[in-house]
Every structure is written in structure tokens, then in C-alpha cells.
Amino acid sequence: MKTHFDLIVVGGGIMGTFHAYHAAKRNKSVLLLEKDNFPVGATVRNFGQVVPSGLAGRWFTYGKRSLELYHDLQSKTDLTIRKNGSVYIASDADEWQVANELYDHYVRIGYPCELLSRETCLAKYPYLRNEYPVGAIFFPEEVTVDSPLLMQRFLAYCATQTGVTYLNNATVINCESTNGKAQVTLTNRQQFEAEHVLICNGHEFRMLYPDLFAQSGLVVSKLQMLQTIPFPAIAMKGNILTGLTIRRYESFQQCPSYASLTTPPHLEELKKWGIHILFKQALDGSIVVGDSHEYAGAQNVDDLGYHLSDYINQLMIDEAKRIVSFPVEKIQTSWAGFYSQTTDEIYERQIDDRIRIITGIGGKGMTSSGGYSEETIASIF
Structure with a gap:
């Protein structure tokens, strides 16, 4: 060699x-x-x-360039890349306002997206509970991977x-x-x-x-994620992100109304544990649900432990049940992930x-x- x-x-x-x-x-x-x-x-x-x-x-x-690279690689070998898009579903008027502002931003710079009405959300994603969506912003070019x-x-x-x-x-x-x-x-x-x-x-x-x-100065984030049993009758295309994600992701933080967002009482405990609810269907039909965020300095990463908190998992399940109608509590596995980050x-x-x-x-x-x-x-x- x-x-x-x-x-x-x-x-x-x-x-x-x-x-x-x-x-x-x-x-x-x-x-x-x-x-x-x-x-x-x-x-x-x-x-x-x-x-x-x-x-x-x-x-x-x-990220935009990475999408091009993933599509090129997928054309040469199957990397499990599925271009089914991403949708951020707003659950109240404040989240919907921020979503509209982000839509305006992406229209200005030419990144493909569209706004979905409440009725369109329920038709396109029939597993959503009727009372959850106010509207959504959809990005058709984005991809899901395993x-x-x-x-x-x-x-x-x-x-x-x-x-x-x-x-x-x-x-x-x-x-x-x-x-x-x-x-x-x-x-x-x-x-x-x-x-x-x-x-x-x-x-x-x-x-x-x-x-x-x-x-x-590195900080390690510990995440908890869940995976349901397979649901063959559900066809969940793309990445399903929710109101808590709108309140968390940095793209929304650049929107004018973001600074005036307040946290409703029912979301306070979720915010404490860095929880935002996402759904993605795996190739076997199971649904991945997540996730939470706990932090520690990289030198003290052991303080986070390698255990899974049943309390955090239950918080995620309860919030997920508020969003979707399928039996999300039928969990077959859960795990913790760790990644490092820095303020720079x-x-x-x-x-x-x-x-x-x-x-x-x-x-x-x-x-x-x-x-x-x-x-x-x-x-x-």
C-alpha cells in the first residue's frame, strides 16, 4: 500500500x-x-x-451547492436521495407571519418556494390534524436522505x-x-x-x-430522536417541519417579525429542552420524529450522559400527537446523537x-x- x-x-x-x-x-x-x-x-x-x-x-x-452535488451523485449511484421537498407548517398567526416574510426573502433571491394555504396543507398532508396548520411554506428542491x-x-x-x-x-x-x-x-x-x-x-x-x-470553546449538543414502527399506509413525502422549527431555525431569525415572537405557555417546556418537532419517513415506512437539544462544553461532554430521557421522549411524543393523527406513540427505537458547534x-x-x-x-x-x-x-x- x-x-x-x-x-x-x-x-x-x-x-x-x-x-x-x-x-x-x-x-x-x-x-x-x-x-x-x-x-x-x-x-x-x-x-x-x-x-x-x-x-x-x-x-x-x-447548502444550495450541496443540493446540486447530491443530485449529481444520485444520478451516478443510489445514495437514498429523494427530492420531495421540505415544508414548514405554521401553527399560529405569529409563525405564519414569519413564514410569509421568509417567503418574500426567498422570492427576492430566486430560491424556489411557495406558500400553502391551510386547506392545501390538509389536502397535501392528510395525516395532519385539522386544527394544527394555519398555512405553510414549501421548498420543492430540497431532499430527504437515510x-x-x-x-x-x-x-x-x-x-x-x-x-x-x-x-x-x-x-x-x-x-x-x-x-x-x-x-x-x-x-x-x-x-x-x-x-x-x-x-x-x-x-x-x-x-x-x-x-x-x-x-x-466548542459546545456539544445532545439530541434525542425517535422512530416509529412502519406505517405502510402513510405516504409522507419530504421533510415535515413544524411551528417549533419556524421558531428555531436561523433563516427565520432574519425576518422582521421574528424578534417579536413570544412563546405560548404550552410551548415553554418544549423550548426549555430545545425541542422542535420534525417528521421524516424512512425507506421502510417508519417515521423518524425529533428532536431535542441539550448542551455542554466539549470538555464536559460526559455531563450530558449517554442515557435517553423518557421525559424528553414523552414531551416529543405528546407534541407530535398534537400535530399528526397517526399513532406516533408506537415507537420501535430511540437514540441520542451528539454534534459539536461553536459561536463562530x-x-x-x-x-x-x-x-x-x-x-x-x-x-x-x-x-x-x-x-x-x-x-x-x-x-x-
Whole structure:
């Protein structure tokens, strides 16, 4: 096996894999290293939606580009990408006002969207309870994915079709520049060198640079998600986002009326736990429901625990039952996901002219990594 590459990427999640993909497309030799048998972090524990509509600023631009990349990849290999759109369903007059303002914004910049009346919502999404929708904003270009399966297939595509050398069960224990090259060492003492190294392994970079990690200011978010039994009779197309999402996502926060939003009493406890209700139907007909958010400094991530709170799960189930009419309480599994984030949008740290850490993208990874990593690779090569 060769030991010298143009680029080594540490971390086989969506962020690391897209960096490897874009470098390989530029005919660079790439080694992608994943510490586990298969990525098990934020990449495969997320909701499985690509929704630029929820982002603002440069991240919206990266998200739009990522949509193009996903569609191009899907035309070459099945990555589970389904273009069924995203809908944000407003549940009261305040949310509906903000949704209308966001619609005006996206019409101005030419991002496809449409407003749906209450009647259209109930016709298009017949599993909604009659009393929930006031109206909705719909984004037809956005996509749904099944994240674990997408990563399996994306990694396989990169390894077989783009020339990326992929090694799993390959934990990096040292990374340094020496003799004009960047060198990484694995637990089995195997060594590789490259012109450049990108470290995209979430808050696990603490293993390599503990002092930098201690000063990083990274925060870890713990999410809880639920998955129902399969409902073959339900045809839930696309990403179904609700009023709580309108109250949370950054794209809505740029709207004029957002600052005057008040929290109704029945949503106070949900807001306390960072809950906003989303629905997505998996390939087997089950419905993924989520999610909640608890936070801790990355140095104190163990404070969040790895347990699941039945109380939080029940809050989500109760709110979901207020929105949809199918038996959402028929849960077959639930899990916790963890992702790192920072107040500076993303954590980028240049160790030297050959080694760079990129992490802390927060909940934007599945939506924005494609466009963001393309820009990063262009700046390197």
C-alpha cells in the first residue's frame, strides 16, 4: 500500500468524506481515515434532511451547492436521495407571519418556494390534524436522505469510483509536520505522509491536540430522536417541519417579525429542552420524529450522559400527537446523537501550513458540507 498522498483526511463522516471526494475530483491522491468500523457520530445519527431553507448567509449558499452535488451523485449511484421537498407548517398567526416574510426573502433571491394555504396543507398532508396548520411554506428542491445508508454508499463510491483510499478502524494517535511533509501515525504504528492533512473528526481532535481543544470553546449538543414502527399506509413525502422549527431555525431569525415572537405557555417546556418537532419517513415506512437539544462544553461532554430521557421522549411524543393523527406513540427505537458547534459558525484552526482542523459545524453538516468542503479544497489546491 502506498504511504504518500496529496491529502490525508482524518474522519470519515460527511464532512471528511466530501473533502476527500472534492480532492479526488481534482485528481489528487487522497487517504481517508476513519477510526471506527463505520462512522458512528453525528453523520449517521442526524435527522436525514438537506434543508438550505433553514440556513442563512454563506451556509445557505453552501447548502444550495450541496443540493446540486447530491443530485449529481444520485444520478451516478443510489445514495437514498429523494427530492420531495421540505415544508414548514405554521401553527399560529405569529409563525405564519414569519413564514410569509421568509417567503418574500426567498422570492427576492430566486430560491424556489411557495406558500400553502391551510386547506392545501390538509389536502397535501392528510395525516395532519385539522386544527394544527394555519398555512405553510414549501421548498420543492430540497431532499430527504437515510443517513447511515447514504454514508455506506458514499464511502463505497469514493473508494471504487473516485480513487480515494479509504481505511476504517484506523485511529490516528499523532499528526505533525516533519521534513517538509505532514505525517500521521496510527495506533498500529503505521505511518502515512501527505502534502496536506485535514482533521474533520468532530470533538475527537482532543486526542491529537488537547491544549487546543481545551481552548476551542466548542459546545456539544445532545439530541434525542425517535422512530416509529412502519406505517405502510402513510405516504409522507419530504421533510415535515413544524411551528417549533419556524421558531428555531436561523433563516427565520432574519425576518422582521421574528424578534417579536413570544412563546405560548404550552410551548415553554418544549423550548426549555430545545425541542422542535420534525417528521421524516424512512425507506421502510417508519417515521423518524425529533428532536431535542441539550448542551455542554466539549470538555464536559460526559455531563450530558449517554442515557435517553423518557421525559424528553414523552414531551416529543405528546407534541407530535398534537400535530399528526397517526399513532406516533408506537415507537420501535430511540437514540441520542451528539454534534459539536461553536459561536463562530465553524471551528477552523491552521496548525501550520500543512495541517488544518475543521470541525464544529453544528447541525449544518448534512446540508452544507458538500458546498463548504468544495470551497476549502479549492483554496488548498
